[in-house]
Amino acid sequence: MAWLHIVAPGRGTTPTASSWCECGHRARAVGRPRVLALIDTHHRHRDACPLRTTTDTTTTDERRSAA
Numbered sequence: 001m002a003w004l005h006i007v008a009p010g011r012g013t014t015p016t017a018s019s020w021c022e023c024g025h026r027a028r029a030v031g032r033p034r035v036l037a038l039i040d041t042h043h044r045h046r047d048a049c050p051l052r053t054t055t056d057t058t059t060t061d062e063r064r065s066a067a
């Protein structure tokens, strides 16, 4: 199992993403360009993963600021 968790609080805020996998792969990204790069890395990891995991779970947590 590989997980990708993206937190995008909304406009004008910094998104963050976490990627992790049962094989021990761990990555975190802060900022839109890095988050986009992490998403790409995460999807490529499925092919590179030593466990050859085929299950990919992506969760997106979009929080709207009330301010």
Ligand SMILES: [Zn+2]
Pocket: 002, 021, 022, 023, 024, 025, 045, 049, 050, 051, 053
């Ligand atoms: Zn892996």
